[in-house]
Amino acid sequence: QKEVEQDPGPLSVPEGAIVSLNCTYSNSAFQYFMWYRQYSRKGPELLMYTYSSGNKEDGRFTAQVDKSSKYISLFIRDSQPSDSATYLCAMSDFNKFYFGSGTKLNVKP
Amino acid sequence: GAVVSQHPSRVICKSGTSVKIECRSLDFQATTMFWYRQFPKQSLMLMATSNEGSKATYEQGVEKDKFLINHASLTLSTLTVTSAHPEDSSFYICSARQGYNSPLHFGNGTRLTVT
Numbered sequence: 001q002k003e004v005e006q007d008p009g010p011l012s013v014p015e016g017a018i019v020s021l022n023c024t025y026s027n028s029a030f031q032y033f034m035w036y037r038q039y040s041r042k043g044p045e046l047l048m049y050t051y052s053s054g055n056k057e058d059g060r061f062t063a064q065v066d067k068s069s070k071y072i073s074l075f076i077r078d079s080q081p082s083d084s085a086t087y088l089c090a091m092s093d094f095n096k097f098y099f100g101s102g103t104k105l106n107v108k109p
Numbered sequence: 110g111a112v113v114s115q116h117p118s119r120v121i122c123k124s125g126t127s128v129k130i131e132c133r134s135l136d137f138q139a140t141t142m143f144w145y146r147q148f149p150k151q152s153l154m155l156m157a158t159s160n161e162g163s164k165a166t167y168e169q170g171v172e173k174d175k176f177l178i179n180h181a182s183l184t185l186s187t188l189t190v191t192s193a194h195p196e197d198s199s200f201y202i203c204s205a206r207q208g209y210n211s212p213l214h215f216g217n218g219t220r221l222t223v224t
Binding site: 034036043046051090092096097099100102 | 111113115143151152153155158200202204209210212213214215216217218220
């Protein structure tokens with residue numbers, strides 16, 4: 001079993017839709033959680049970072065962490081074509097980082 | 110803030126030559142830098158972890174004599190691919206973190222093509 005499971009997609013939505021991206025994990029030692037956006041042939045860009053259960057909002061993005069269920073989510077409101085990218089979840093136990101396989105999102109105009 | 114600069118963005122070299130990739134944290138001091146390799150449509154594969162002034166720690170299966178990592182200062186790490194072969198062609202990405210409870214910040218990657 002992988003440390004982090006993420007649906008690879010692809011996920012295709014119309015512009016303006018609410019997007020939900022999810023990851024599950026198995027290691028209860030993970031203390032903090034991140035979401036990255038990666039455009040083709042670029043390095044990942046940090047979108048959200050949190051180390052507690054609950055919600056964290058930043059503009060159109062909301063990150064949700066449920067440590068009891070070992071489940072994290074990223075919601076994107078009012079999705080735009082420019083949001084089309086691969087989204088990677090990541091988590092850490094302070095020593096190492098563990099990445100999901102990435103979900104490819106396509107927002108159609 | 111938290112900008113990581115990686116150079117070059119693209120390099121083409123002949124088989125048997127060596128290539129150096131540079132990674133700099135521009136506005137913070139990076140206690141730890143990580144080097145990743147990414148194959149098409151796949152996630153990040155950790156190659157090695159380096160702390161300033163210490164030898165890098167390589168992941169299992171990564172040849173340390175082939176992928177030389179030097180973390181000379183708190184803002185600079187380099188990856189040298191020695192005696193490159195076509196199978197070393199890949200997308201290499203560095204990342205850095207400021208402290209042990211900080212997230213990773215990534216460079217924009219280097220696409221290496223060995224002919």
